[in-house]
Amino acid sequence: MVDYVFDGSFGGLLTAVFESFERKHTQVRLLLQGQTHNAFGEVFNIHPDPVKADRVWKGLQKKTGDVGCKNYYKAFLSEDPVIFQHLMDYALYIFHHGEGHAMNFGNDHVLAIAQMARKVHREKHRMEAFVRFQKSSDGLFFALIYPDYNVLPLIVPHFKNRYADQAWLIYDEKRKYGIHYDLAQVHEVKLGLQSVQDLSPAHTAINIEEKEVLYSSLWRTYFKSTNIVERKNMKLHVQHVPKRYWRYLTEKGDVEE
């Protein structure tokens, strides 16, 4: 067993796969920088290499197709060390076997990646639903999110296609970066914010537009009025809108009347 230490990036993961082939290491323990590694055995530091990563990616595309690659990337976005190991082993398994093995759900790695990809996909869909924009005085629509997985890269196309005529910013509070659409392209941005309180005018120069208060409170009014009290079913409500998302949802604030 050999230890590989990588930086947690997707390029780093694919480079690690490449290196394991190059060095004929069939059993690799993949570790993140900072994780304790084997004190006595061999340790390799993986430096992400775009050329090597690209070759592995192309190989995966050939063996597993677009859907297989999408799932591979989605599972990676879980940021889960256990899944990183599965991704490593999965790649080796795929390259050592013929085509079609990406559908062998009897294999632990194949199953683990399929299941995780589904979870990440669900979180992506939730964010497409739960993002709540606020409008700033200079016309920027901004939103804070705190997703379970790193889904920002996955939601870019949806928001870009839908809100093509308004500038927007979606900021992941947990991972401290955001995506910003400037009416032409989407860029990754870092604001250096520490918490939601920091998103005040003093820190970010974002001023809330005057009418924003009106529309957010009208939305809360609507949310309350469209409820049918006689059918109340809080269990179902919480199942669909888990409590951890509530503090980012405009409608879960109090109705000001």
Place this chain on the structure above:
Amino acid sequence: MERIREKLQILADAAKYDVSCSSSGSSRKNTNKGIGDTGSGICHSYTEDGRCVSLLKILLTNYCIYDCAFCVSRHSNDIKRAAFTVDEVVELTMNFYRRNYIEGLFLSSGIFKNADYTMERMLKIVKKLRLEENYNGYIHLKTIPGASEELVTEAGLYADRMSINLEMPTEAGLKMLAPEKSHEEVKKELAVIRDKSIQYKDEKKLIRSVPKFVPAGQSTQMVVGATPESDQEIMHTADSYYKSFSLKRVYYSGYIPISNDTRMPIIGTQPPLIRENRLYQTDWLMRFYGFNVKEILNDQHPNLDLDIDPKLSWALRNPHFFPVDINQADYQAILRVPGIGVSSAKKIVSARKFGKLHIYQLRKLGIAYNRAQHFIRCADSPFQLNEKEPHRIKGIILQNSQSKYMKSQPNQLSLF
């Protein structure tokens, strides 16, 4: 500002009994860097009753010339009345949409002055959204009964879905509570949209620039439990409308008492939620499981069981159909096994190509094995000398399953 809030309160409250909130089935793309698109539908939130909030669902007005006994906006009801202006609806829709609160607009209305006057106003709103705001989000438009064919057809060029409600499952029930309305009128409007849809689709095959016409199709709704129709009458009506008007959906809305009218359940009566659920299950069996409505509901069996779902109920009445051999039977037969759904049935059919399926594999595939075991045979099913009696199977399943309706005693409910 406070006036708009009051209007929103009144007109959202009045619109909430329309249960459709679907925002899928259309494929309107964002053009020329406008705003919005439609796709597979997104539920942006859920109310405390557990229903999805996908669309801004409002009435244009709750003034109404009709006096339908089951409707909260009926003429004789002493409630606050309000009406939105065209601009107010457009502004609310755009501002909610831009903040990612909603997938689009669901616009219905009470009938003021006459049908055409109301329909014209609604048409103005959808045209303004599409043509002036360059809005490509979802629009569900209710057809006003009695509106002229020209107006309805024009609206279809801007809406994604249109619907008109049957209200009551039978003509007799409707006549009793809403003498001014008739199913004939509903049929007429449904037929207009159906025929135009076919016409536009045919033309689009030849000329690509032909615009979309009601791309997400039509739906309708029936109120359940206000009048004494049997489940058989309800589902046979649904079935015939699905077939005659190629509807995308029929919605069943458990009646929530809103009136002291003695012809209907009194205020405070619990809405028939379990019955509503069973009707939806039947609807699914008809649309996705290859069941004929007559197999589930007929003269011998005019009402659905409340303690067990309609598929299990059918299986217990048809023991000769079972056991189904998972490794041999065709897809349609596997689909009829209680505890096996559409996606499990598909997985079974493709997985068994690689070898005979065993119990542990069936469990892993995600079927409800505890329920299905009484109806199937697979590679390692235990040998049984004789089949269990249906009523014993029912007992075992009820004992071992936790119904979400457990609070209500099953044997009490089955009394009525």
